[in-house]
Structures are given as C-alpha cells and as structure tokens.
Amino acid sequence: MNTAFSDNPAAGCAVGVDGSVLSVVVRQQDLDAMPTQTPGLTPSGRPTLKEGFATAPGITAIDLAVLTRLPDTQLLGFVTYGRWTRQAVESAPWHEPEDALRFLDIGQDVACSVTPTASGNFSSTIKPLDISRTAGLQDLLDHAQEDPDTPEPSLADLDIGLGANSTPRGRTPATGSDPYRIRTFAEWQSDTATSPISPRPEPAAPPPHREPPTSLIPGQTVVLPEEAWQGMLIAFTFAGADADLTLFLTGTDGRVADDQDFVFYNQPSAANGAARLLGKQDEGPHVTEKAAVHLTALPEHVQRVVVSINMDVDTGLTCAALTHAALHMDCATGAAWTFQPPADPNIRAMVIAELYRHHTDGQPIWKLRAIGQGWAQGLDGLARAHGVDIE
Known part of the structure; x- marks a missing residue:
C-alpha cells in the first residue's frame, strides 16, 4: 500500500x-x-x-x-x-x-x-x-x-x-533510497548470507490472556469498564438469511433528536463519526456486519445507543430465518460480551441491546443491557418507535 x-x-x-x-x-x-x-x-x-x-x-x-x-x-x-x-x-x-x-x-x-x-x-x-x-x-x-x-x-x-x-515503476531504486521498497527473496537471501550472525533473539512474550466473552441473557445489564468508553467494536454474526445492523442515538425517551442520529446502510455514520457502520462481509459460513461506537465522543443529548437489526424488507422473512445469530461486543482491553437474540417468527426487526448513560454515587457511567425484543412491521416499525419516519 x-x-x-x-x-x-x-x-x-x-x-x-x-x-x-x-x-x-x-x-x-x-x-x-x-x-x-x-x-x-x-x-x-x-x-x-x-x-x-x-x-x-x-x-x-x-x-x-x-x-x-x-x-x-x-x-x-x-x-x-x-x-x-x-x-x-x-x-x-x-x-x-x-x-x-x-x-x-x-x-x-x-x-x-x-x-x-x-x-x-x-x-x-x-x-x-x-x-x-x-x-x-x-x-x-x-x-x-x-x-x-x-x-x-x-x-x-x-x-x-x-x-x-x-x-518510476519497474525500476529498482538504489539500496537505502526507499525505506518501503519490497525486496526480492534473492536479495533478502543474499543480504542475510553476508550479514554477521546475530545472537538468537529471546522468545517473544506470550500474548496477554483474554477472558472468554461474558454471555448475556435477555434483560441482563452490566457496567462497562472505562476502557470501553473510548471505543467499542460491535459485530453481528448470522447465517440463513440477510439482515442489516442499525444504530439509533436517542435521548432518555428512546427517540432520536433528528434523522441524523439514525445510523443505517444509507447513512453509515453519525455524531461526527462517533457511531458508524464498518461494513458487512463473509467470514466462512457466516456473515458479519460491524460497527464502532466511541461513547465519550457522543454529544450530551445522546443518552442511549440502541443496537438493532432488521430483516431484508424484500424477502418478507422474519427473524426466525436467521441461524447462528449472535451479537459480539468488545473493547481494546479484551473485555467482551456476547448475546444470542431469540429466533422469533413473529418479528422482522429487533432491538438486540442498548448502551446507556447511568449515574452511580453521583458518577457518570455507561451500562450495557441485552434486550432481544422487536416489531412485526420490520424496519418501518423499528424506526418509527425511535422517532424516525421511513418514507
């Protein structure tokens, strides 16, 4: 590159x-x-x-x-x-x-x-x-x-x-003139053979131990560590049918201040990039769509980040068509949480979880709640419930 x-x-x-x-x-x-x-x-x-x-x-x-x-x-x-x-x-x-x-x-x-x-x-x-x-x-x-x-x-x-x-392309620069030049294997082998033998390096330290993610059940809440406020990676993994990840940045009433606080495939970023979709891609037999949320960068009027999914409107399928569906959330320190939403045959859009501001002993904190509840009307019902009109 x-x-x-x-x-x-x-x-x-x-x-x-x-x-x-x-x-x-x-x-x-x-x-x-x-x-x-x-x-x-x-x-x-x-x-x-x-x-x-x-x-x-x-x-x-x-x-x-x-x-x-x-x-x-x-x-x-x-x-x-x-x-x-x-x-x-x-x-x-x-x-x-x-x-x-x-x-x-x-x-x-x-x-x-x-x-x-x-x-x-x-x-x-x-x-x-x-x-x-x-x-x-x-x-x-x-x-x-x-x-x-x-x-x-x-x-x-x-x-x-x-x-x-x-x-210029196709010409080899003089040695040392380009720190990012890709050397051929023959050149590397020649340099290695003529260089003095260095002492064997010490073995690399093992990677830090990561605890397995905490599995959540519907209604369960956890207090997020401060490290998670600086950046959380959200990943929704699924198979069997297509679904889209969406985010709503709402006030305490659960409604957006305006349509700019609705993050979806046609508007993949909000709050100057503090909440954004990172794309959808195949990962083996599953599909994963990711998003990133920087909680400390959210404006004060945003009290909740609602993490939801909706089925492809054109297919008419419900959430029961999804297989291996799971929401994964983690931060840089390795703390991680996972939640498997219910495969409800009666709904086409679902709030899987929410991140929300809270106060404990007068100190502001962020909490995570697993939800898993939805709307039969799909994206239209989900959006209207959070103050967004879908034309």
Missing part, C-alpha cells in the same frame, strides 16, 4: 486496518498559505485512493487524514479527514484532471479547514481542525515526531522517502 502512495506528491502511509476499512495518513508538504486547489492525481493519471483500492482488493473504504505543519505555530496539525468508500471512488468519473476537484464531495464525514468566506471565496489561511473528540486522530498527532534529527522514521520526513525520491 505504501508503494501505491509513493508516487503521490504528498507522502502517504497506511497506519492501520479494521476489518475492510484502511486508515491512511498523508503528510502534506509544509505550506505558507492554502494553495490553489489542484487535482489529486498520480503521474499515471489515477486518483491516489483509487490506486490504493486497486492495490488492496479486500478494502471497501479508506479513512484518510491529511497532516501538515501550520504556518502560524509551526506545529503539525490535521487539515482534512474523512472516509471514502470503494463504491464512491470507483463510480465517479476520473477522465479529466478537473474530475478530481469533486473528491471532497464524494466522501463521508468529511472535515476540511478550507471553508467559504462571506464573499463566497475560499479561506486563504490554514487552520487546524478540532480533533479533540476524535481519539484516533488525536493519538496519531500526539505521537507524530517533530524532531528531524531523531533516529526513528517520522511523519515529518516521510515525504523524503516516499515523495521526491520515489522511483
């Missing part, structure tokens, strides 16, 4: 992958002011992200963040971020350089420091985006190295290795 980004004028670096979603950071060259908008095409005429999708066919979306040094403070800051899906990028026309000017328009949850002024022009100064509520970006920024003399590679000088010194 880094090789795919190496011919981009700004250095790109893959920093992580979650399921079928890839995270990429781009280090824009230092600028004194916002430049005239230019198309983001590679020398071969392809948009950078499209080339990235071609390199990794299993990736369905790319979370992209652009980092640069701010002229006023001379510190690194993010000036653009968002999500671009394979479907959106591949369905857009990329025949002319001007086509790339619509790149921001096809993204999801896009934030950009270039904003229109009162006169209708674009701002000419660069201002950093507020990322205090986006833990992943804040963590990247906190660990970005500013010292050019540091012995470790840093985001501040990635463009040296991946930008100006990139080698």
Whole structure:
C-alpha cells in the first residue's frame, strides 16, 4: 500500500486496518498559505485512493487524514479527514484532471479547514481542525515526531522517502533510497548470507490472556469498564438469511433528536463519526456486519445507543430465518460480551441491546443491557418507535 502512495506528491502511509476499512495518513508538504486547489492525481493519471483500492482488493473504504505543519505555530496539525468508500471512488468519473476537484464531495464525514468566506471565496489561511473528540486522530498527532534529527522514521520526513525520491515503476531504486521498497527473496537471501550472525533473539512474550466473552441473557445489564468508553467494536454474526445492523442515538425517551442520529446502510455514520457502520462481509459460513461506537465522543443529548437489526424488507422473512445469530461486543482491553437474540417468527426487526448513560454515587457511567425484543412491521416499525419516519 505504501508503494501505491509513493508516487503521490504528498507522502502517504497506511497506519492501520479494521476489518475492510484502511486508515491512511498523508503528510502534506509544509505550506505558507492554502494553495490553489489542484487535482489529486498520480503521474499515471489515477486518483491516489483509487490506486490504493486497486492495490488492496479486500478494502471497501479508506479513512484518510491529511497532516501538515501550520504556518502560524509551526506545529503539525490535521487539515482534512474523512472516509471514502470503494463504491464512491470507483463510480465517479476520473477522465479529466478537473474530475478530481469533486473528491471532497464524494466522501463521508468529511472535515476540511478550507471553508467559504462571506464573499463566497475560499479561506486563504490554514487552520487546524478540532480533533479533540476524535481519539484516533488525536493519538496519531500526539505521537507524530517533530524532531528531524531523531533516529526513528517520522511523519515529518516521510515525504523524503516516499515523495521526491520515489522511483518510476519497474525500476529498482538504489539500496537505502526507499525505506518501503519490497525486496526480492534473492536479495533478502543474499543480504542475510553476508550479514554477521546475530545472537538468537529471546522468545517473544506470550500474548496477554483474554477472558472468554461474558454471555448475556435477555434483560441482563452490566457496567462497562472505562476502557470501553473510548471505543467499542460491535459485530453481528448470522447465517440463513440477510439482515442489516442499525444504530439509533436517542435521548432518555428512546427517540432520536433528528434523522441524523439514525445510523443505517444509507447513512453509515453519525455524531461526527462517533457511531458508524464498518461494513458487512463473509467470514466462512457466516456473515458479519460491524460497527464502532466511541461513547465519550457522543454529544450530551445522546443518552442511549440502541443496537438493532432488521430483516431484508424484500424477502418478507422474519427473524426466525436467521441461524447462528449472535451479537459480539468488545473493547481494546479484551473485555467482551456476547448475546444470542431469540429466533422469533413473529418479528422482522429487533432491538438486540442498548448502551446507556447511568449515574452511580453521583458518577457518570455507561451500562450495557441485552434486550432481544422487536416489531412485526420490520424496519418501518423499528424506526418509527425511535422517532424516525421511513418514507
């Protein structure tokens, strides 16, 4: 993937992958002011992200963040971020350089420091985006190295290795000129044979022990550890029929403040990315659809996150058609919970669980409740019950 980004004028670096979603950071060259908008095409005429999708066919979306040094403070800051899906990028026309000017328009949850002024022009100064509520970006920024003399590679000088010194395709760069060049096996074997013999490394420490997930029954509640507030991964696994995962961000009354707090396949993100769907994919004999929720990043008016499913409306099937259905929820520390919803033949949509704010001894906490109750009317009944009108 880094090789795919190496011919981009700004250095790109893959920093992580979650399921079928890839995270990429781009280090824009230092600028004194916002430049005239230019198309983001590679020398071969392809948009950078499209080339990235071609390199990794299993990736369905790319979370992209652009980092640069701010002229006023001379510190690194993010000036653009968002999500671009394979479907959106591949369905857009990329025949002319001007086509790339619509790149921001096809993204999801896009934030950009270039904003229109009162006169209708674009701002000419660069201002950093507020990322205090986006833990992943804040963590990247906190660990970005500013010292050019540091012995470790840093985001501040990635463009040296991946930008100006990139080698045309099909030609082998000089040794050491490209830190991300893929070496052939013969070259690796030759280097290994001529290098001095190193002492045998100590055996790696065993991975930390993970407790099995806690199995919940309908109506059971658990207090979530604080680590779970920073990020929970939700996965609904099933077989036998098709179903969709949906999230409602509601108040204490169980209803959304507006339709923007409804997360479903046509609106896969809400609350500036604090709740979002991560895609559906086959995993052996089962299908898994995932979502991520960052509880501490949710706005105050969101008191509950309702985790629900609905059957494909066109099939007319009920939840009884689902087999091996289970909801899995876990956080970074390894704490995990699982719940098997009932296979009810009378309903076509179901609230499986909810995450909700609570207070204990005056201190705010988050709790998880397993539910497993639903509506015969399917998605329409489920949505209306939570304040969303389905047209």
